[in-house]
Amino acid sequence: MDSFYSIHGLKRLEGTVTISGAKNAAVAIIPAAILAGEPCVLENLPNIADVESLRDILRGLGAGVDMTEGGCMRIDPSTINTHDATSNEVSSMRASYYLLGAMLGAYGEIELALPGGCVIGPRPIDQHIKGMRALGAKIYTDESRNVIRAQATKLKGAEIFFDVVSVGATINVMLAAARAEGTTVLQNVAKEPHVVDVANFLNMMGASVRGAGTDVIRIQGRKKLHGCSYSIIPDQIETGTYMIAAAATRGDVVIKNVIPTHMEAISAKLMESGARVIEGDDGRDFYLRVTMNDRPRAVSFRTMVYPGFPTDLQQPMMAYLTTAGGTSVITENIFEKRFNHVKELRKLGASISISKRVARVKGVEALRGADICASDLRAGAALIVAGLMAGGETRVHNIGYIDRGYEYLDSKFRAIGADILRVDEEE
Numbered sequence: 001m002d003s004f005y006s007i008h009g010l011k012r013l014e015g016t017v018t019i020s021g022a023k024n025a026a027v028a029i030i031p032a033a034i035l036a037g038e039p040c041v042l043e044n045l046p047n048i049a050d051v052e053s054l055r056d057i058l059r060g061l062g063a064g065v066d067m068t069e070g071g072c073m074r075i076d077p078s079t080i081n082t083h084d085a086t087s088n089e090v091s092s093m094r095a096s097y098y099l100l101g102a103m104l105g106a107y108g109e110i111e112l113a114l115p116g117g118c119v120i121g122p123r124p125i126d127q128h129i130k131g132m133r134a135l136g137a138k139i140y141t142d143e144s145r146n147v148i149r150a151q152a153t154k155l156k157g158a159e160i161f162f163d164v165v166s167v168g169a170t171i172n173v174m175l176a177a178a179r180a181e182g183t184t185v186l187q188n189v190a191k192e193p194h195v196v197d198v199a200n201f202l203n204m205m206g207a208s209v210r211g212a213g214t215d216v217i218r219i220q221g222r223k224k225l226h227g228c229s230y231s232i233i234p235d236q237i238e239t240g241t242y243m244i245a246a247a248a249t250r251g252d253v254v255i256k257n258v259i260p261t262h263m264e265a266i267s268a269k270l271m272e273s274g275a276r277v278i279e280g281d282d283g284r285d286f287y288l289r290v291t292m293n294d295r296p297r298a299v300s301f302r303t304m305v306y307p308g309f310p311t312d313l314q315q316p317m318m319a320y321l322t323t324a325g326g327t328s329v330i331t332e333n334i335f336e337k338r339f340n341h342v343k344e345l346r347k348l349g350a351s352i353s354i355s356k357r358v359a360r361v362k363g364v365e366a367l368r369g370a371d372i373c374a375s376d377l378r379a380g381a382a383l384i385v386a387g388l389m390a391g392g393e394t395r396v397h398n399i400g401y402i403d404r405g406y407e408y409l410d411s412k413f414r415a416i417g418a419d420i421l422r423v424d425e426e427e
């Protein structure tokens, strides 16, 4: 089945859209539930392919996992009966690396297929391994099978200074340290909202994690954690995608169920380009209202770790700037090959040149529809934004990538006035 999105662009987006639970928090919190040893109930999970994959992976380990309508998942890890996580499902998803910290913390052992995920440049996990080794784990890589084996008779707290700021390594080592003996101090850590969300979840299970959201995290290890109920935060990147789409279509969109402080870098850039971004509270939810009436002005930015401009929104933001007045200079500091969307944007008429990590986007008058292919999740989001801006029909192919991270993308966009249809074609 080749499915694609058919978009007839140039429709002004207007109305209200509600943001789902955060993918990158969910994909860490689901494996983290293993540490509880007892049932946990997770709420506000997004209905996306990555969450389904993790459900299947946990079931493959023997855990009881039930999903109900409305983004609820009950995980009972007490029936886990294997430490072998080497299936194809594990190797095809990046976030399966969180099984390393969760299983080491809970059982002192795991055999794990090396992670896959979006192709956006080299994605080593040396910092994850360095952290686990510092806690006392022995780790062997079996390159012939693309598998790592980790084992620890007892994890012991340690001081760890990460060489690079890594979301994955920060969370992974935090998971293992939550059940280690003694105190762990993590320095030079990531401060992304989902790092804080995972720390809050660990604390709800009885862990002692302090400092998440700052540069230093202190974890007092606990012998045992317990089950709990926990609701995932709203998705920062989905929020940013709708904010950008609203501005890109010169629209007027209220984006509900958001945490405005998570969005400051994006709000600032959109306002610099001429959009209005207003924060509000309707008594139930925080919301952001994005309004744009004119052609955007070119703006330049660099992707940075939080609270800087997130790499995950670099691609949609670039799509937006393709028709801005002037030249925008975009520097991708986090992943060196995150420009795969550029050749597709060019097919729509965008004028973009690339030199190493820097893209120069010379604003054109208009984009025109074409057949284009997503190469990774956020490239897919960028192509959707571009399709909404383009005259005529744009067909976005390879939408399996988009399914991994955006809940009900087409119906959410349709509800605010987009002409977008998902077409499922028989092969």
Ligand code: EPZ
Residues within 6 Å of the ligand: 023, 024, 027, 094, 095, 118, 122, 123, 124, 125, 126, 127, 128, 129, 164, 165, 166, 167, 168, 169, 190, 192, 311, 312, 334, 335, 336, 377, 378, 405
């Ligand atoms: C997470 O990836 C997200 N994925 C990514 O989102 C996101 O782009 C990225 O963080 C940055 O915010 C998940 O949460 C599942 P990193 P992760 O470790 O953890 C280098 C999306 O579209 N590095 O913070 O893999 C690395 O090469 C996805 O939702 C090492 O050198 O990213 C990169 O240059 C894509 N050694 C930088 O650090 C390591 O051991 C940041 O990577 C780990 C990372």
